[in-house]
Structure formats: structure tokens, C-alpha cells
Amino acid sequence: MAYDKFNILTSTAVPLPIENVDTDQIIPARFLKATERKGFGENLFRDWRYHPDQTPKEHFVLNNPIYSGEILVGGKNFGSGSSREHAAWAIYDYGFRCVISSFFADIFRNNCLNVGVLPVQVSPGFLEKIFEAIEADPKARFEVNLPEQTVTILSTSDKESFEINSYKKDNMINGFDDIDFLLNLKDDIKAFEKEAPL
Amino acid sequence: MVKRIENGPEVLFIDRHLVHEVTSPVAFLGLKKRGIKVLHPERTFATADHNTPTRNQHLPVQDPLSANQLRALEQNAQEHGIPYWGLGHEKNGIVHVIGPENGITVPGATIVCGDSHTSTHGAFGAIAFGIGTSEVEMVLATQCILQPKPRKMRINVNGRLNRGVTPKDVALFIISRLTTSGATGYFVEYAGDVFQDMSMEGRMTVCNLSIEMGARGGMMAPDEKTFNYIKGREFTPKGADWDAAMEYWKTLKSDEDARFDKELTFHGEEIEPMITYGTNPGMGIGISKGIPLASMVEGGASSYRKSLEYMDFHEGDNMLGKKIDFVFLGSCTNGRIEDFRAFAEIVKGRKKADDVTVWLVPGSHKVEMAIKEEGILDILHEAGFELREPGCSACLAMNEDKIPAGKYAVSTSNRNFEGRQGPGARTLLASPLVAAAAAVTGRVTDTRELLALEPV
Numbered sequence: 007m008a009y010d011k012f013n014i015l016t017s018t019a020v021p022l023p024i025e026n027v028d029t030d031q032i033i034p035a036r037f038l039k040a041t042e043r044k045g046f047g048e049n050l051f052r053d054w055r056y057h058p059d060q061t062p063k064e065h066f067v068l069n070n071p072i073y074s075g076e077i078l079v080g081g082k083n084f085g086s087g088s089s090r091e092h093a094a095w096a097i098y099d100y101g102f103r104c105v106i107s108s109f110f111a112d113i114f115r116n117n118c119l120n121v122g123v124l125p126v127q128v129s130p131g132f133l134e135k136i137f138e139a140i141e142a143d144p145k146a147r148f149e150v151n152l153p154e155q156t157v158t159i160l161s162t163s164d165k166e167s168f169e170i171n172s173y174k175k176d177n178m179i180n181g182f183d184d185i186d187f188l189l190n191l192k193d194d195i196k197a198f199e200k201e202a203p204l
Numbered sequence: 205m206v207k208r209i210e211n212g213p214e215v216l217f218i219d220r221h222l223v224h225e226v227t228s229p230v231a232f233l234g235l236k237k238r239g240i241k242v243l244h245p246e247r248t249f250a251t252a253d254h255n256t257p258t259r260n261q262h263l264p265v266q267d268p269l270s271a272n273q274l275r276a277l278e279q280n281a282q283e284h285g286i287p288y289w290g291l292g293h294e295k296n297g298i299v300h301v302i303g304p305e306n307g308i309t310v311p312g313a314t315i316v317c318g319d320s321h322t323s324t325h326g327a328f329g330a331i332a333f334g335i336g337t338s339e340v341e342m343v344l345a346t347q348c349i350l351q352p353k354p355r356k357m358r359i360n361v362n363g364r365l366n367r368g369v370t371p372k373d374v375a376l377f378i379i380s381r382l383t384t385s386g387a388t389g390y391f392v393e394y395a396g397d398v399f400q401d402m403s404m405e406g407r408m409t410v411c412n413l414s415i416e417m418g419a420r421g422g423m424m425a426p427d428e429k430t431f432n433y434i435k436g437r438e439f440t441p442k443g444a445d446w447d448a449a450m451e452y453w454k455t456l457k458s459d460e461d462a463r464f465d466k467e468l469t470f471h472g473e474e475i476e477p478m479i480t481y482g483t484n485p486g487m488g489i490g491i492s493k494g495i496p497l498a499s500m501v502e503g504g505a506s507s508y509r510k511s512l513e514y515m516d517f518h519e520g521d522n523m524l525g526k527k528i529d530f531v532f533l534g535s536c537t538n539g540r541i542e543d544f545r546a547f548a549e550i551v552k553g554r555k556k557a558d559d560v561t562v563w564l565v566p567g568s569h570k571v572e573m574a575i576k577e578e579g580i581l582d583i584l585h586e587a588g589f590e591l592r593e594p595g596c597s598a599c600l601a602m603n604e605d606k607i608p609a610g611k612y613a614v615s616t617s618n619r620n621f622e623g624r625q626g627p628g629a630r631t632l633l634a635s636p637l638v639a640a641a642a643a644v645t646g647r648v649t650d651t652r653e654l655l656a657l658e659p660v
Contacts, residue, residue, distance in 0.1 A: 025507040026384055026484050030621040035600040039255065039269035041229035041276045053623045058609065081507065083385040086418065086484070087621060088600075089320040090227065091336035112388055112420050113320060113334055120338035171352065173212025184338065185234070188346040191207065191215060195348055198206040198217055 009122025011181040015103055015150045016160070018075035020067055021140045027080050028087035029114060033096045035088075046092055047099030068100075072144040079136055080107045085114025085125075094121045104150050106157065108133040119174050120184065126150060126157055132166045135159060152179060206348055213350040219313040221343045222299045223250040223286070225277040226602070227318030231341035232280040242284040242344045249308055250281045250288045253298045255602045258565050258592035261291045270603065284344075297568020297594045300324040300536035304408065305570050307437025311426040311453040316343060321536045321618065323414040326423035327407035328430050329456045331391075333421040354420050355389055355465040358458075360396040363472035368652040370546065371406030372538060372616065372635035374398060375413040376478035376488040378470065383502060384486035388418030390466065393458060398472040399424055404433040405542035412537045413618060416485040425457035477651050479523050480620045480633040483511040487620070491638065491650055495521045514622050515630050516610075523632075523648050530613035531562040531643040532625070533636055534592075535599040538616035539567030541574045543636040548583045550640035550654055556588035557646030563605060564589055565597040587644070601626045614642040 037049040054066050062069040078097065084107035085093060094117040097105065105123060108130045118125045128136070139146045139159045149158040152175060158165040170178075177183065188195075206215040221244075228250075235241070242248060255270045265271040274290065281288035289295040295302055300321055303309040311329035316322060318340045325332035339349050359378060379386075392414050399407060407424050414422030431450065434440045441449045476490035489495070495512070497519045498505040512518065533539075533547050544566065556562060564584065566572040572594060575581050581591060598605040599617035601624065607613045609628025616639050620631035632648065641649040 023506075024510065025504050028484065028619075028621045030600075030619065030624050034623055034627070035254075035602045038226050038602065039267075039273050041273055042233060043230045053627055058627060081504065083388070083418070086384055087320065087415075087619060089318060089334035089336055091230075091318075091338060094336070109385060109388070111385070111418060113336060117336035117338070120336060171212045173209050173350075184350050185238070185342050185345055188215070188342055188348050188350070189238075189240075191346070191348070194206050194215070195217065195346060199347075 009098070009181060010103070012103060012122065012124055012152050012178040014152065015076060016147060017077050018073070018145055019077035019079050019106070019136070019140055019148055020073045020075055021137055022067055022078060022080045023137050025081040026083045026086055029085055029090050029093040030087055032085070032093040033090065038090060038092050043095055045099070046096035047101065050096040050100045076101060076103045077148055077150065078102045078105045079133070079140070080105060082107065082109045082130070084110050086111040089113045089117070091117045091121065094118045094123050098123050106133070106136060119178065122178070122181070124150065124152060124178060126168045128157060128166050128168060132157075132164070135162070135164055209350070213352045216314060216349050216351050218316050218343050218347055218349055219247060220308050220315045221248045222303055222308070222315065222317035222322070223248060223277070223340070224254055224299050224317070224319065225252050225273045226254045227337050228280065228340055229273060229276045230337050231344055232276070234341040235344055238345070240345055242286060244347045245285040247347060248286045248344070249303070250277055250286050251296055251299050251302055252277060252290045254596045254600065256291055256595040257603050258563070258595050258597045258605055261593045265291075267603070294569050297566075297570065298536045298539060298596055300408075300412065301539060301567035301571065304328065304404070304433070305437070305568060307434050307440035310434060310440060310449070311430060312456050316349060320415045321412050323419065323421045324408050324412040324536055326411040326414065326421050327404060328434065329423060329426035329453070331421065331423065334415065354391040356393070357387055357390040357419070357466040357468070358393045358395055358464040360467070360469040361394070361398040361472055362396045362469065363398065364401070365398060365472045365475065368477050368637060368655050369475050370635040370637055371402055371409040373475055373478045375410045376480065376485065376633060377475045379413065379417045379485050380478070380488040381470070382417045382486070384416060384484045385418045387414065390419050392419045392422040393464075394422060394424050396469075400427070403542060404429055405540045408540065409537055413485070416618060426453050477635060477638050479638060479648060480631070481515065481517055481523055482508070483514055483620055483622050485618065485620060485633060487511065488633065489523065491523055491648065493523070495519055495523070524650060526648045527612070528614050528632070528642050528647060529560065529611040530607050531560060531639050532565070532598045532613055532615040532617060533639050534563070534565030534567065534597055535617035536567065536596070537618045538636050539565060539571065541571050541578070543616065544571070544575050544580050545578070546636040547640040548580045550637055550651065551587040551589065551644055552583045554587055554644040557644055560643055560646045562589055562643045563592060563598055565592045565605075566594045568594050589643070598625050600624060601629070607631070614639050614648070
């Protein structure tokens with residue numbers, strides 16, 4: 007599925023300093039009944055965002071108008087649990103293009119890369135600095151530079167680099183997807199099948 | 205492996221692709237937009253499980269959104285010539301239960317599904333892992349997937365298990381030691397006496413839970429037990445093909461001098477029946493222990509306290525004796541015949557506690573049939589329980605089987621996340637034996653006490 011190209015993102019950020027945020031929190035299972043990819047942003051963090059009577063929970067960060075931006079900053083082990091890509095769709099659909107954490111669950115990280123959300127893993131110390139910068143000023147801005155693979159806290163000029171494999175990096179910068187890539191490998195795949203056991 | 209991309213992932217050929225109603229519709233839509241067909245419908249198998257009712261499956265599905273999703277899968281399967289085992293079909297059931305049951309799961313095969321518990325199939329020595337919907341579309345379109353090469357971890361559990369300690373306890377014990385992210389980035393091989401002695405059902409339970417410590421997959425070397433389990437099943441090779449396959453399967457074990465990026469060793473005797481007290485599967489303890497103090501646990505104290513607050517538990521509380529409201533036996537973790545045998549062993553001659561609601565959900569129609577044929581259903585009825593129809597049910601509560609807000613459920617499933625079993629629901633993960641003990645006492649109970657007693 008096509009997504010917007012990612013190059014350099016400069017934005018404020020929304021802090022969620024909680025560890026082990028699982029995909030059931032990001033999008034609860036009862037909202038996975040759609041047969042098309044649309045409207046998932048409405049239900050992002052549904053049960054943390056809304057009371058059972060559907061009124062917003064004032065204290066949850068997405069309901070606090072002080073915080074906004076295209077970057078979501080989460081605690082360690084972000085995206086654990088289910089393989090539901092709907093979690094990454096919900097994050098994208100809500101308007102985030104980047105999630106920063108000190109550690110990501112595997113499948114979630116892959117899903118993000120496949121739908122145009124950049125997962126940026128930083129050191130625990132740098133994550134702490136990001137949270138501190140937002141606490142000091144909710145309008146603090148950050149630069150996520152994909153070509154250079156760096157994150158910068160613009161208010162302090164603190165900078166850290168992050169890893170991404172060059173194949174996925176190219177895809178994100180150009181808005182390519184894996185399926186186009188694989189469809190172009192048809193002959194290789196056919197040749198392999200002849201050799202495959204089973 | 206078809207190809208390696210320089211400084212990128214590998215192109216992996218997929219032997220068997222399992223498909224269910226929730227994570228596939230957008231992938232099929234993607235094929236339609238690209239104007240392409242499923243490349244290998246004969247390597248693709250579809251079932252309805254996540255979103256299905258566990259009562260009155262012969263009637264139309266009530267929830268219009270669920271019904272729509274089920275209809276979409278049926279139409280997609282039909283359009284692309286994929287075998288489809290929908291509601292009421294004799295082979296219908298939870299995707300990770302029916303794969304092995306029908307011989308789709310075989311050693312050495314690469315198996316994927318848009319579901320994180322695909323690691324289950326590693327019990328047969330298959331390379332099996334969960335994928336997202338974009339990847340489902342890749343596999344439908346090209347039978348391949350792009351995967352970074354994982355690191356390798358071996359977990360050894362030597363010695364023997366004490367009475368009342370089940371494969372579920374072994375897995376919850378390991379996860380409690382590693383934490384919920386301790387194996388992220390790894391593929392895990394399980395080795396040692398305890399796994400060798402384990403039944404195939406038990407091995408599936410252990411491999412199933414690999415994802416709960418973050419591992420991409422878990423696997424065990426195939427042995428005689430594996431071969432005996434799969435022999436003669438519908439989709440396993442027959443005759444000369446079987447012999448040829450056996451030649452290959454027997455070679456599928458780690459070399460004596462294999463090196464792992466990480467290796468851990470535990471002893472079976474140190475494991476007691478386990479139960480979780482928090483909101484991730486790593487928050488588990490031996491059932492006789494107290495809830496750890498925030499100062500004693502790894503990780504952030506505020507996240508830990510938030511978790512206990514959700515559960516309305518306190519640091520230092522004993523788990524034994526805690527009052528519970530619901531019991532759920534089922535799921536791809538513990539919805540197999542052996543799990544129902546274990547449950548029946550405890551409830552035989554006893555009665556369901558009056559104030560507990562109990563949902564017993566077989567993993568498939570074949571499991572349901574075996575429950576009836578083995579006389580387990582009679583034991584369950586005698587003790588005041590009823591059996592539901594197969595599906596994922598209250599494990600993720602996509603259907604009507606939701607635990608109400610604030611209520612406690614002892615569940616044999618795989619996740620105790622906030623709201624996993626229904627908004628506000630509180631889950632205690634445990635083995636089928638501990639679930640059975642809770643079902644007859646209405647409390648968290650040490651199964652070993654019941655096993656030691658003659659039923660009243």
C-alpha cells in the first residue's frame with residue numbers, strides 16, 4: 007500500500023512514557039473488524055483515550071491540547087504482542103509518521119516500516135533526554151533525519167544516530183513497497199520453487 | 205532462501221500460508237488493486253476463527269461487522285481457489301490448532317500466518333512466525349517474504365517436572381525470567397529433557413508462547429513423537445514421498461557444536477505451577493509466591509505500579525485465595541485435547557463453584573469430537589460445566605465472549621494485557637490444571653492440593 011515518502015521530519019512530539027505498550031492498547035481487538043484500511047486513527051489507544059461512556063479521558067496525552075505533532079515517543083518495548091498491522095495503520099492514520107522508543111517489538115517494527123511509519127530506536131539515555139525536553143517545553147521540536155539517520159533535540163542540539171537497513175531506508179525515502187520489489191523477482195522465485203523440497 | 209539483498213533482508217520462500225478473516229481482507233484488496241491472483245492457492249489455507257461465535261454456529265452470525273468479515277474471507281477464498289474451512293466445516297477451528305491436526309504443519313517447512321502465535325508450529329521443527337497484513341499480501345502475491353536474519357537463542361530445561369507442573373507453567377516460568385522483551389530479535393530453540401519428554405500438544409503450547417517474550421519464533425528438533433503425530437494426516441506426504449520426506453526431516457537438528465548468540469539453562473524441578481498477576485505475560489510467579497515489590501523488578505517502577513493498579517492488586521499480596529469470577533479454557537495456547545483431559549482430571553467428581561462463570565472452548569471441531577469420544581464431555585456435564593463451539597473466543601474477545609470490566613478471569617490463553625479479554629477485564633494466565641482448580645473453588649488455588657486429595 008502506498009504511503010507518503012519520508013525524508014526529514016521536523017515536528018513537536020507526543021510523550022507516552024510507559025513501558026511495554028502492547029498492540030492491544032494501540033488498537034483493541036474489537037476494532038479490527040473492518041475489511042478496508044480506513045478509520046483506524048479514531049480508535050488509536052481507544053481504551054486509554056475514552057471512558058466506557060465514550061467521553062474523553064482528560065488526563066490521557068492524546069486528549070491534552072498542549073501536546074501535538076507527528077512524532078510519538080514511547081517507553082521501552084513499544085508495540086509488543088499481536089502481529090496486527092492495524093496498530094501501525096492506526097498510528098499512521100492518526101497523523102504520526104515516526105515512533106521513537108528505546109526498544110521495539112519485532113513484528114510491530116516491521117509493520118511500521120511496511121506502512122510508512124518510521125520506527126526510530128534510540129538509547130535509553132537519549133530517550134530520557136527526549137522526555138525531559140518535552141517536559142520542559144511541550145512545544146519542543148525534534149528533527150528526524152532519515153537520509154543521515156539522526157534524531158536531534160532542537161532545543162538542546164543533542165543528537166543521536168539510529169540504525170535502519172539500507173533497503174528499508176531507500177523504500178521509505180522513495181515511498182516504495184516490498185510487494186513491487188518481490189513481483190520483480192518472479193523469475194528468481196520460479197527457479198527456487200523447482201528446487202524447493204516438499 | 206531465494207535471494208539475499210545486500211545490506212537488507214533475505215527473500216524467504218514460504219511453504220505454507222495460513223489465512224484467517226481478520227488480517228487478510230486488506231491484503232486481498234491489495235491484490236485486487238494490483239490486478240493479480242494468489243500465486244499458490246494450493247499452499248494457502250483459510251479458516252474462520254478470530255471473530256466467530258462459540259454458540260449457535262449453525263445460525264447466521266449476529267454482529268454485522270463480524271459477518272461481513274467472514275463473508276469477505278469466504279469470497280476471497282472462492283475467488284482465488286483457496287481451501288476454506290468456515291464455520292461448521294468439520295476441519296474448522298483455530299488456525300494454529302488445525303494446521304498440525306490436518307498435517308499442514310511439517311518439519312522444516314516455512315509457515316507464516318497473519319497472527320503472532322504462528323510460532324506454535326515450531327513444535328514440529330518448522331520455521332514458523334507471525335506476519336503483518338502487508339506481508340500477508342506479499343505471500344499471497346509472490347509466496348515470498350522479506351525477513352531480516354534473526355539471532356539464535358537456545359533455552360535448555362533439563363531434569364523433570366514435578367506433579368501438577370505443565371508445559372504452560374514451563375513457558376510462563378521462562379517468560380517470567382526473560383521478561384516480555386527478553387527474546388526480541390531472536391529465534392529460540394528449546395532443548396533438554398523436559399521438552400524431549402513433552403507430548404506434541406505440550407511442545408505446541410511452549411512454542412506458541414515464544415512470542416510473549418518477544419521471540420520471532422520458537423522451535424524444537426523433530427523426533428519420533430513428531431513423526432508419529434503427523435503420519436497419515438490429510439496433507440502430509442504419503443508412500444514414497446513420506447519416505448523421502450523422512451530422510452530430510454531426520455536431518456533437522458542443530459549440530460552438536462552449534463553456536464548460539466545466547467544460551468540459557470533451567471531445571472525442571474525449580475518450576476512450580478505458575479500464575480500471572482500483572483498486565484503482561486512476563487509478570488508471572490509461582491502460585492505459592494507473593495507479588496514482587498516494585499523495588500525488586502527490572503524496568504520502570506511507575507509502569508509496574510500502573511499495571512498492579514489496573515489489576516487492583518498490591519505489592520506483596522499472595523495470589524493463593526484470591527477470589528475470581530470467570531474461567532476460560534481454550535485458545536491456540538491451551539485448546540487441545542490434552543488440555544481438556546487435564547481440566548477433566550481436576551473437576552472429575554467435583555462441582556463447578558456457584559459464583560464462577562466458566563467458558564470451555566475447544567480449539568477445533570476435531571478437539572470437540574475427541575472430547576465427546578473420550579467421555580470427557582460426560583465428566584464436564586456431571587461437574588456442572590458446558591462445552592462451547594470452537595474458536596479464539598475470549599482470548600482476544602473479538603466476538604461476544606468478553607469478560608466484563610473489573611472482573612477477574614483465570615485464563616489458559618496467552619495474553620493478560622489490559623482489556624485483552626474485554627474492556628476493563630483482568631486476566632490471570634495459568635495452566636488448564638490451575639484453571640480447573642479455580643473453576644471448582646472460585647479462587648486461585650494450588651492445584652497440587654487438589655491433586656493430592658481424593659475428590660469429595
